[in-house]
Amino acid sequence: MQKLFEEVGSLDARCYEEFFLSEDILMEHAAQGMASYIKNNFSNNEKIIIAVGSGNNGADGIALARLLHGDYNVSLFFVKEPKSHMALLQEKRAQAINVPIIPKLQECNIFVDAIVGTGFDGEFNEKITTVLEKMNTLEAFKIACDVPSGLKKSGECAQTTFHADTTLTMGALKKSLFLDEAKDYIGKIEVLDLGISRKLYETQTNWHLLDLDDLQLPLRAQQNSYKGSFGHLAVLCGEKPGACVMSALAGLRFGAGLVTLVGYENHQMLNIPHSLMYAHALPSNTTAIACGMGLGVEFSDNELRNFLDNDLALIIDADLFSMEVILELLERKNIVLTPHPKEFVSLLKITELADISVEELQKKRFFYVELFCKAYPNTTLLLKGANVIIGSDNDFFINPHGSSKLAKGGSGDVLSGLIGSLLAQGKSPLDATIHGSLAHTKLAQNYTGADFSLTPEDLIQGIGNL
Ligand SMILES: NC(=O)C1=CN([C@@H]2O[C@H](COP(=O)(O)OP(=O)(O)OC[C@H]3O[C@@H](n4cnc5c(N)ncnc54)[C@H](O)[C@@H]3O)[C@@H](O)[C@H]2O)[C@@H](O)CC1
Numbered sequence: 001m002q003k004l005f006e007e008v009g010s011l012d013a014r015c016y017e018e019f020f021l022s023e024d025i026l027m028e029h030a031a032q033g034m035a036s037y038i039k040n041n042f043s044n045n046e047k048i049i050i051a052v053g054s055g056n057n058g059a060d061g062i063a064l065a066r067l068l069h070g071d072y073n074v075s076l077f078f079v080k081e082p083k084s085h086m087a088l089l090q091e092k093r094a095q096a097i098n099v100p101i102i103p104k105l106q107e108c109n110i111f112v113d114a115i116v117g118t119g120f121d122g123e124f125n126e127k128i129t130t131v132l133e134k135m136n137t138l139e140a141f142k143i144a145c146d147v148p149s150g151l152k153k154s155g156e157c158a159q160t161t162f163h164a165d166t167t168l169t170m171g172a173l174k175k176s177l178f179l180d181e182a183k184d185y186i187g188k189i190e191v192l193d194l195g196i197s198r199k200l201y202e203t204q205t206n207w208h209l210l211d212l213d214d215l216q217l218p219l220r221a222q223q224n225s226y227k228g229s230f231g232h233l234a235v236l237c238g239e240k241p242g243a244c245v246m247s248a249l250a251g252l253r254f255g256a257g258l259v260t261l262v263g264y265e266n267h268q269m270l271n272i273p274h275s276l277m278y279a280h281a282l283p284s285n286t287t288a289i290a291c292g293m294g295l296g297v298e299f300s301d302n303e304l305r306n307f308l309d310n311d312l313a314l315i316i317d318a319d320l321f322s323m324e325v326i327l328e329l330l331e332r333k334n335i336v337l338t339p340h341p342k343e344f345v346s347l348l349k350i351t352e353l354a355d356i357s358v359e360e361l362q363k364k365r366f367f368y369v370e371l372f373c374k375a376y377p378n379t380t381l382l383l384k385g386a387n388v389i390i391g392s393d394n395d396f397f398i399n400p401h402g403s404s405k406l407a408k409g410g411s412g413d414v415l416s417g418l419i420g421s422l423l424a425q426g427k428s429p430l431d432a433t434i435h436g437s438l439a440h441t442k443l444a445q446n447y448t449g450a451d452f453s454l455t456p457e458d459l460i461q462g463i464g465n466l
C-alpha cells in the first residue's frame with residue numbers, strides 16, 4: 001500500500017524548513033532520478049528531446065538535459081521561455097555546457113515532457129495546444145516529468161493533455177494521478193526520491209493506493225470444519241435473476257460455505273445452477289446478505305424491510321440506490337455500498353448530500369466520496385470506475401488495477417458476490433471490500449484472452465487460480 005497526497009508543496013516546504021534542504025537540492029535529485037531512469041532503460045545511442053516550460057517543471061527538464069548532455073544526444077525545446085528563479089538558473093547552467101537547443105519539434109527516440117507540472121491550471125493557449133498535439137503524435141517513448149502536462153491538481157485534464165508512457169513523479173504519489181480521467185494519460189508511474197528517502201519525505205495521510213500484493217485470499221486452514229464453518233451468503237433475487245446468479249456463483253467460488261438465492265419462485269428460477277440453493281425466506285444460518293443486483297421492483301419496500309430486519313453484514317448494489325428504503329439501511333453498522341457513478345449520484349440525491357450530474361461527480365470523485373463517508377461513517381463505500389475508490393469513515397483507498405476488460409455488463413455483479421462472500425466468511429466490511437475489489441481486478445489481469453472478450457463467467461472461472 002502506498003501513500004497518496006492531495007498536494008506535495010507542503011512536503012517540499014517541510015524539507016526546506018525541517019531538513020535544511022534547498023530547492024536546488026530537491027530539484028537536482030528530481031533530475032538525477034529522471035536521468036537514472038533513462039540510463040537504466042535506454043542505450044546512449046538514443047536521441048532525446050526535452051520540451052520545457054517556464055516554471056519549475058521546466059527547470060527539472062533543463063537540469064535533466066544538463067545531466068544527460070555529453071553521454072546522450074539530448075536537445076532542449078523551449079515551449080515557453082524560462083521565468084521562475086530556478087528555471088533561469090538551470091538555463092544558465094545548461095548554456096554554460098552548450099546543451100543544444102532546437103527551435104521546433106523533431107522526431108526522436110525518447111521524449112520528455114517538462115512543460116508544466118503541479119503549477120498548471122486552466123487551459124493551454126492555442127500555441128501550446130498545437131505543440132502538445134504534435135508531441136502526442138511522436139513515435140518516441142514518452143516520459144512525463146512529475147505529471148503529464150495538462151493534468152490539473154484536481155485530476156481533471158486539459159482538453160489536450162500529454163499522453164505519457166511513463167510518468168516519473170517527484171517525492172510522493174499525488175491523488176490527481178488517479179482520477180479516472182487521468183488514467184489514459186499517465187502510463188506507468190514511478191516515484192523519484194528528492195534527496196531523502198520517500199519514507200521520510202512523506203507525512204501522515206488518510207488516502208492510500210492499493211497494491212495487488214495487498215490482496216488477502218480467504219483462508220481454509222481449519223481442517224476440522226464443515227460447510228457451515230465458512231459462512232452462508234444469501235443473495236436476494238429479484239426481477240432479473242441472472243445478475244444474482246452471477247453474484248451467487250462468484251460468492252460460492254470465493255469460499256462461502258453456502259450460498260442461497262432468496263426470492264419468489266418464477267420460471268427463470270427453475271434453471272438456476274445446481275450448486276446454488278434456493279429459498280423463499282432468509283436461511284436461519286445466513287451470515288451475510290447481498291442485495292440490489294437485478295432487483296427491479298419485484299419486492300415492495302415492506303418486503304425488503306422484512307428480509308433485512310436483522311443486523312447481518314449487508315452488501316448493497318444497483319437498483320437499491322434509487323429506492324427510499326436505502327435511507328433506513330444506511331443506519332446499519334455493517335453495510336457495504338458499491339454504486340457506479342450514476343448510482344452514486346442517485347444516492348447523493350436521496351441522502352440530500354448533493355444534487356449533481358455524473359460529469360460533476362467524475363471531476364470530483366475524491367471530494368464526494370469523502371463527503372458521503374463523513375455523513376455516514378458507519379458504512380463502507382466503493383465507488384466504481386476506472387480507478388475504484390473505497391472509503392470508510394476517515395480512511396480512503398484507491399484500487400487502480402482494473403482495466404477496460406471489466407467494462408461489460410455483469411462485472412459489477414461478480415464484484416458484489418466476491419465482497420458478499422468475504423462478508424459471509426467473517427471479514428470486516430472494509431477488509432471484505434478491499435480484498436473483494438483487489439481480487440476482482442486481479443481476475444481481469446489474469447485473464448489471458450483478448451481484452452474485449454472477458455465475460456463475468458470468465459471472472460468466476462478464474463477465481464480458482466487467484
Ligand atoms: N521544491 C520544488 O519546488 C520542486 C519542484 N519540482 C518541480 O516543479 C514543478 C512545480 O513547479 P511550479 O510551481 O513552478 O509550476 P509548473 O512549472 O508546474 O507550472 C508553472 C508554470 O506554468 C505556467 N502555467 C500555469 N498555467 C498555465 C496555463 N494554463 N497555460 C500555460 N502556462 C501555464 C505558469 O505561467 C508557470 O510558469 C513540479 O511539478 C516539479 O516538476 C521538482 O523539481 C521538485 C522540487
Ligand SMILES: Nc1ncnc2c1ncn2[C@@H]1O[C@H](COP(=O)(O)OP(=O)(O)O)[C@@H](O)[C@H]1O
Binds near residue numbers: 402405409411414415
Ligand atoms: N474501464 C474500466 N476500467 C477499470 N474497471 C472498470 C472499467 N469499466 C468498468 N470497470 C469495473 O467493472 C465493474 C462494473 O460494474 P457495474 O457498472 O455495476 O456493472 P454491472 O452492473 O453490469 O455488473 C466495476 O467494478 C467497475 O469498476
Ligand SMILES: [K+]
Binds near residue numbers: 057113114115117
Ligand atoms: K510535465
